[in-house]
Amino acid sequence: MTDIHSDKILILDFGAQYTQLIARRIREFGVYCEIWAWDHDPAEIAKYAPKGIILSGGPESTTEKDSPRAPQQAYDAGVPVLGICYGMQTMAMQLGGAVEGGHHREFGYAEVEVTAECALFDGLKDHAGSPPRLDVWMSHGDRVTAIPEGFTVTARTDSVPIIAMADESRRMYGVQFHPEVTHTKSGEAMLRRFAVDICGCETLWTAANIIEDQIARVREQVGEDEILLGLSGGVDSSVVAALLHKAIGERLTCVFVDTGLLRWQEGDQVMAMFAEHMGVKVIRVNAADRYFNALAGVNDPEAKRKIIGGLFIEIFEEESAKLRNVKWLAQGTIYPDVIESAGSKTGKAHVIKSHHNVGGLPEHMKLGLVEPLRELFKDEVRRIGVELGLPREMVYRHPFPGPGLGVRILGEVKREYAELLAQADAIFIDELRKSGWYDKTSQAFAVFLPVKSVGVVGDARAYEWVIALRAVETVDFMTAHWAHLPYELLDDCSRRIINELRGVSRVVYDISGKPPATIEWE
Numbered sequence: 001m002t003d004i005h006s007d008k009i010l011i012l013d014f015g016a017q018y019t020q021l022i023a024r025r026i027r028e029f030g031v032y033c034e035i036w037a038w039d040h041d042p043a044e045i046a047k048y049a050p051k052g053i054i055l056s057g058g059p060e061s062t063t064e065k066d067s068p069r070a071p072q073q074a075y076d077a078g079v080p081v082l083g084i085c086y087g088m089q090t091m092a093m094q095l096g097g098a099v100e101g102g103h104h105r106e107f108g109y110a111e112v113e114v115t116a117e118c119a120l121f122d123g124l125k126d127h128a129g130s131p132p133r134l135d136v137w138m139s140h141g142d143r144v145t146a147i148p149e150g151f152t153v154t155a156r157t158d159s160v161p162i163i164a165m166a167d168e169s170r171r172m173y174g175v176q177f178h179p180e181v182t183h184t185k186s187g188e189a190m191l192r193r194f195a196v197d198i199c200g201c202e203t204l205w206t207a208a209n210i211i212e213d214q215i216a217r218v219r220e221q222v223g224e225d226e227i228l229l230g231l232s233g234g235v236d237s238s239v240v241a242a243l244l245h246k247a248i249g250e251r252l253t254c255v256f257v258d259t260g261l262l263r264w265q266e267g268d269q270v271m272a273m274f275a276e277h278m279g280v281k282v283i284r285v286n287a288a289d290r291y292f293n294a295l296a297g298v299n300d301p302e303a304k305r306k307i308i309g310g311l312f313i314e315i316f317e318e319e320s321a322k323l324r325n326v327k328w329l330a331q332g333t334i335y336p337d338v339i340e341s342a343g344s345k346t347g348k349a350h351v352i353k354s355h356h357n358v359g360g361l362p363e364h365m366k367l368g369l370v371e372p373l374r375e376l377f378k379d380e381v382r383r384i385g386v387e388l389g390l391p392r393e394m395v396y397r398h399p400f401p402g403p404g405l406g407v408r409i410l411g412e413v414k415r416e417y418a419e420l421l422a423q424a425d426a427i428f429i430d431e432l433r434k435s436g437w438y439d440k441t442s443q444a445f446a447v448f449l450p451v452k453s454v455g456v457v458g459d460a461r462a463y464e465w466v467i468a469l470r471a472v473e474t475v476d477f478m479t480a481h482w483a484h485l486p487y488e489l490l491d492d493c494s495r496r497i498i499n500e501l502r503g504v505s506r507v508v509y510d511i512s513g514k515p516p517a518t519i520e521w522e
């Protein structure tokens with residue numbers, strides 16, 4: 001079998017907002033890559049044997065004392081190196097050029113002129129005529145003012161004379177702009193020139209190959225043992241279920257916990273999909289009473305999360321004790337979770353969201369972990385889901401937090417609130433789907449506000465609950481804009497929710513971005 005990790009690019013991260021994008025772009029055209037912090041043990045680089053190294057951008061200034069530098073091993077590895085923005089600046093600095101600060105900050109669109117032949121820009125032009133001109137996206141304050149010996153200036157703009165540099169003999173390249181953002185028109189092509197043409201990577205990283213590779217690895221890891229998977233019906237655990245079912249068939253048992261805090265009719269849908277259609281063994285644990293009892297009288301959001309998470313663990317434990325031979329617990333951990341926890345280990349100031357998953361399992365469970373998605377981005381997980389035959393609606397559905405409606409009912413959780421909220425949410429989602437807006441938003445849901453407001457319904461006074469609607473657009477869920485839904489759509493949602501649901505007299509729309517607001521209300 002081909003080793004799909006044999007041809008890979010290593011990205012050294014200087015803390016840029018776009019480092020994950022570099023990795024995603026490269027993987028999109030089929031080359032595996034990993035992100036390491038810039039101060040990751042440099043002795044590991046040679047062992048890892050990447051076919052090329054990329055130095056990312058970063059918020060700091062190379063002109064400042066003690067600012068980060070790439071390890072010398074990166075330049076000595078004998079493989080091509082590409083510095084992007086801060087990466088180019090530190091490359092220039094370290095190899096004998098110069099960088100200056102204090103210039104006018106260049107942010108956003110710029111047209112650059114290619115001034116010399118360069119393998120990175122080979123054949124690329126975004127405008128007719130010559131010399132070739134490229135549309136790029138910039139975000140920098142510092143600039144390279146002298147290139148190291150052996151380098152040539154390969155691109156300029158009207159205001160900045162050194163926008164790209166290259167030393168073709170040592171295969172070292174620097175670009176001041178960001179090829180990883182889609183605003184740089186030929187950016188993907190440049191990254192492909194680098195990874196495929198210059199570094200010589202084969203494009204082996206495809207959905208079909210990833211599945212085959214993961215199946216082989218899981219089989220090797222668990223041998224004849226059984227695996228228990230917490231199946232939520234969400235994207236990640238569903239893809240894990242499909243993958244593991246293919247890898248070990250009957251030896252996979254899923255536990256689906258119906259917390260009473262799920263989306264409308266979700267429990268039945270999950271069971272229908274996995275147990276009936278796919279023949280996966282799924283144990284449904286109807287735990288709504290347990291959840292509502294445990295949550296009674298609890299108002300504090302963190303306390304609620306802890307109770308919900310704790311009950312998940314209790315239930316997984318109970319179920320695994322009932323099975324004979326379970327030695328492994330499968331999780332839907334994905335690559336961003338891994339990068340973020342690595343970030344915190346090296347003490348980087350990345351924005352980190354605390355991920356709810358089954359990772360907090362107590363030691364005494366002694367279950368080994370199976371995490372077949374831990375190298376993948378969400379969009380890769382989705383492509384694999386499609387390749388494994390999961391229906392598109394399931395694979396492209398919005399994420400749903402583990403604590404579910406528990407964090408969308410503000411304050412104390414009650415069964416009656418959960419039932420109302422699930423229905424309001426279903427109406428909102430239904431309207432989004434009908435109008436084609438579901439796929440244009442990254443996540444959308446209703447929130448239950450335990451406040452009463454006065455209304456008038458059929459000439460009578462109503463004094464009832466408030467439902468808030470939230471819809472956001474985001475790439476990584478770390479920052480988000482509120483979705484500019486059409487007024488007509490909001491109007492339809494509001495009317496339907498108030499008319500169809502007893503107990504709601506007012507609907508509001510949340511117009512807060514993240515930051516400062518988070519996506520969920522609790």
Ligand SMILES: Nc1ncnc2c1ncn2[C@@H]1O[C@H](COP(=O)(O)OP(=O)(O)OP(=O)(O)O)[C@@H](O)[C@H]1O
Pocket residue numbers: 229230231232233234235236237238255256257258259330331332333356357358398399400401402
């Ligand atoms: N109701 C549930 N029953 C069983 N396991 C659950 C349940 N809710 C969450 N989990 C477990 O917690 C993990 C993390 O939940 P999370 O919501 O992050 O992922 P997901 O549900 O698989 O995907 P998505 O992000 O699309 O919602 C899941 O992969 C699953 O293993």
Ligand SMILES: O=c1[nH]c(=O)c2[nH+]cn([C@@H]3O[C@H](COP(=O)(O)O)[C@@H](O)[C@H]3O)c2[nH]1
Pocket residue numbers: 305353355356357399400401402403443477478514517518519520521
């Ligand atoms: O599985 C989960 N367990 C949680 O405890 C949790 N809290 C938030 N989320 C989801 O994470 C994304 C960002 O949410 P916030 O802006 O509210 O932090 C959004 O997609 C949220 O739905 C969670 N997912």
Ligand SMILES: NC(=O)CC[C@H](N)C(=O)O
Pocket residue numbers: 016056057058059060061062084085086087139140141142143
């Ligand atoms: N985006 C970046 O990498 C910026 C690099 C450096 N902080 C500058 O302002 O020039």
Ligand SMILES: [Mg+2]
Pocket residue numbers: 232234235399400401402
């Ligand atoms: Mg989920």
